Amino acid sequence: MAEPQFEPQQSAKSQAEKRNWLSWLWAEYSVIIAFVIIFVLAAVLNPRFLDINNQLNILMQVSIIGIVSLGMTMVMLSGGIDLSVGSVLAMVGVMAVLALNATGSIPAALLAACVVGLAAGFINGVLISKGKIASFIATLGMMSAARSIALYTADGGSVSGEVNGFSAIANSELGLVDYPIIIFLVMTALVYVLMNHTRFGRYVYAVGSNERAAVLSTIRVDRVKIAVYSIAGFLVSIAAIIETSRLNSISSSSSGQLYELDAIAAVIIGGTRMTGGRGKVIGTFFGVLILGILNNMMNLMNVSPHLQGLVKGLIIVVAVLFQKRD
């Protein structure tokens, strides 16, 4: 016997609406407010911070993790998590270099990278949607497997590109702005459009919010999930190409280490809910910038690198504490 529900009293409505609006403002824009505060604080604490070269440096440093975080945002909005991004990045890098050296062709290397990243993401997606394995477990398996493949193929060491021009991808600039920054911004815009202006994006939010209702709304939840993990894998490929091209080499053992944690941190700081359904691509963008500024500030102020993890940890916890909870 369900108790009857009734509409709230009319009189209390306008006040509640006002409060709702304020909390909405905070929930939607808290990450931007936090970004502004941290930015101003950094500028006050160290005058070198505002230098245009330093600013571009920050963007450059966050571009790789930023691109990975975009994929992580989609995954987390769909209600999942992807722990495999760091390992897949290393595996993609190794494969790309091998393809590059074997064929001597840069497009072939790029194609190999994209195929490997997409395939890893696709496998994640199938395991999670068709195999009904928790995303944490499925991607934990992929994390271990991809790293192992990278280590085995590269004999545990690094592989370097032997074709001229490959390192130009990440080391060229347009005016003052390095290519990786441009790629990051373009990817952010693309993912933003995908999530906010297409049917697919709407479905991802619906799946993350209430999977059961999404199925009953005739959404092909399986396909949406496979697509989400595949796109996340593709974005890891892009990040891997930048990472590999930057030094013209990739380490099978250390490249991509703990990238999954940085990406998850950026997404969480950006206000995306751990359980999915609520969050914003723009939030992740600013979350990534906040992490970048913090790193930069601590370097400028000569904070011991061993302490930087503590600060990052605090920021993550504080960010979640302050976010609207429901």
Added chain:
Amino acid sequence: MAFISMETIDKSFHQVRVLNQVNLDLVEGEIHALLGENGAGKSTLMNILGGVLQPDSGTIYVNGAPVSITTPADSQKLGISFIHQELNVVSDLRVYENMFLGSEIRNKTGFPNVKAMKQKTEDVLSRLGVSLDPSAYVRDLGTSHKQFIEISKALLRDSSVIIMDEPTTALSDHEIGRLFELMTTLKESGVSIIYISHKLKEINEICDRYTVLRDGFIAGTGSLEEEDPESITKMMVGRSVSQERFTREHEPGDEVMRVEGFSKTGLFHDIDFTIREGEIAGFTGLAGDGRTELFEALFGFRKKDSGSLYVHEKKVAVNHPNQALRAGIGLVPKDRKENAVIQDLSIVHNLTLSSLRHFEKGGFLTKKQERKAFKQYKQDLNIKAHDPKALIASLSGGNQQKVVIAKWLEVNADVIIFDNPTQGIDVGAKREIYQHIVSLAEQGKSIIILSSEAPEVLKLCSRIYVMYKGEITAGLNRDDTAEDEIMAYATGSKRMVESIG
């Protein structure tokens, strides 16, 4: 003298009276049936006795002394045990661990005294005539055994009153027999049982006295010996049931959908029916009749073992709701919050979720078109919402339901299934939703209403199917039937001999 008596209990939720001067007397060593339709106030009354809810006024006496029961713990201290319809057992623990959960026997060093607990468990179970290994895992046991564990828990606490809320819904006839034997043994040892059930046959078999609630009032109380099922049904339904009917002028047209031999082990079997253009058909029954599961399977949300579905004389395979949508079938599910609305999406995004293709242009969504559609439905269905971009949760239940209905109107399905369409909705919105449903049928849609409330299907549907334990026990025409007849088919005390459909 009454052992427990509840006197002049009043209870309101949001200014709506759900209990009105209700009295209940329970004597020692009796089985007392508490009867009434869904929403009559049975659960509310029992939740008051169990300490879950507080009455607005009225007194509870135990052995003649007034007591105050403000928490479930108070109620337990008085020797009252409440066995809820949903069993509260932890399936990953063993039988004895469940039995003593929260009140484990410890030895001197503070560790659980497993031996003593197992021994006591065995004692209690043998008292019930149940042979069950105390260290078996509960997950490996059948529903009836779980039910016995709940009852044993009540016995362990030396309860003198046990409230059983529809304990037989998940039990087989054989298991019900065992439960009844047990209840008789308990009764003879002086325990009183309050037995809530819809099944009049059972009530006649096991209970001594009865109290009937109707719309929060006492409709009758007394000894069961003086009553027959008919008179009790009359009391539950009431003689002054609102006769309001939403009638339609036109006759239904050609066959739109035909279901043949739908079966799923344990849920429903051999279901056949057809529905015609512009027809409103109703499916009703009690908890556990399988109607929701049947239509979830028809909609592709749930797997079925066998059966064929024809839409416009063409056989269609539906293994996913998306295929149902393509076949022209829509479902407005029950439990709106869990099944129908996406809490994190706005009103307009909920509305367009199943028909986003209508709003696509060159691969991108045109939000202007979405808002236009919302405006149209807002007007058509009288949806009270200021801001289409607000979250759907900001709307009242009735308005949320209208948005869900609008979602299926935008899909433009030929057949729309409404599962419990007026659940948790106030009276005004209920009427409006009924009117919309009727006008949909007038526009040529085929409508199927699933409802546990017989008056609701009588109000809306020209053809009524009654289900009992996964079977259609009757197909009735509205004009030739009445609520008590539906009740008789729904409780299994009557069934049509010839095949229906």
